[in-house]
Amino acid sequence: MTPWYLSRLVTGELAPPQIEPVRDSFLLALAAGDAQALTRAYRDHQRDVRAFACRLLGDESAAEDMVQEAFLALPTAVQRFRGDTSLRSFVIGVAVNQARHFVRAAARRRRNVQQLRLEPAQPAVLPDERLGRQQLGDALFRALDELSLDQRVAFVLCVVEERPSHEAAEIIGAPSPTVRARVQAAKKRLRELLEQRGFR
Numbered sequence: 001m002t003p004w005y006l007s008r009l010v011t012g013e014l015a016p017p018q019i020e021p022v023r024d025s026f027l028l029a030l031a032a033g034d035a036q037a038l039t040r041a042y043r044d045h046q047r048d049v050r051a052f053a054c055r056l057l058g059d060e061s062a063a064e065d066m067v068q069e070a071f072l073a074l075p076t077a078v079q080r081f082r083g084d085t086s087l088r089s090f091v092i093g094v095a096v097n098q099a100r101h102f103v104r105a106a107a108r109r110r111r112n113v114q115q116l117r118l119e120p121a122q123p124a125v126l127p128d129e130r131l132g133r134q135q136l137g138d139a140l141f142r143a144l145d146e147l148s149l150d151q152r153v154a155f156v157l158c159v160v161e162e163r164p165s166h167e168a169a170e171i172i173g174a175p176s177p178t179v180r181a182r183v184q185a186a187k188k189r190l191r192e193l194l195e196q197r198g199f200r
Contacts, residue, residue, distance in 0.1 A: 027087075033075040042071050045091045052092050056099060056156045058141035059106040066102040070095040085170040093171045096153055103152065107145040110138075136199060143193035147186055150174075154182035155190070 029037035053063035077094045144152050157168040169176040
């Protein structure tokens with residue numbers, strides 16, 4: 001498989017890229033589905049992808065499934081990788097592309113848990129402060145379930161993970177102003193939803 005830039009180098013359309021040969025061969029191996037390359041990518045980036053998935057979904061089991069699907073999709077997806085962002089950000093972007101199914105599954109699971117909680121409550125065993133944080137966290141994820149996927153992803157990347165909008169834009173594949181607009185819309189809607197649930 002010929003690297004994407006070689007044909008453009010021959011025609012003079014592109015200056016020689018600053019890519020180390022080892023890095024280039026790693027990406028080629030990864031695109032070819034090489035097991036060692038995939039293992040290395042998983043070792044290097046699975047923690048960041050898992051953290052993002054947990055923050056996006058609020059469900060560890062669904063997050064783990066999302067991580068596995070992202071890395072299964074990586075060999076095909078990495079053929080589009082052009083080096084204009086970090087590989088870590090690119091892999092998180094692959095996870096974003098896998099997110100829709102997992103967001104819906106996590107939301108269904110939360111609704112089922114909520115139904116169980118409507119049964120007669122057991123005495124709380126947690127201290128008040130910790131219980132309050134847990135209730136706020138539950139309310140926040142129920143509110144996130146009501147956002148569009150685009151708003152939810154932008155909110156998690158920019159607010160929860162504190163990434164600058166330009167980095168989130170690279171991951172999502174949308175312009176920075178669009179990402180900022182999604183974040184503002186998400187914040188406004190989340191405030192409304194949390195207030196409706198008694199959190200101010």
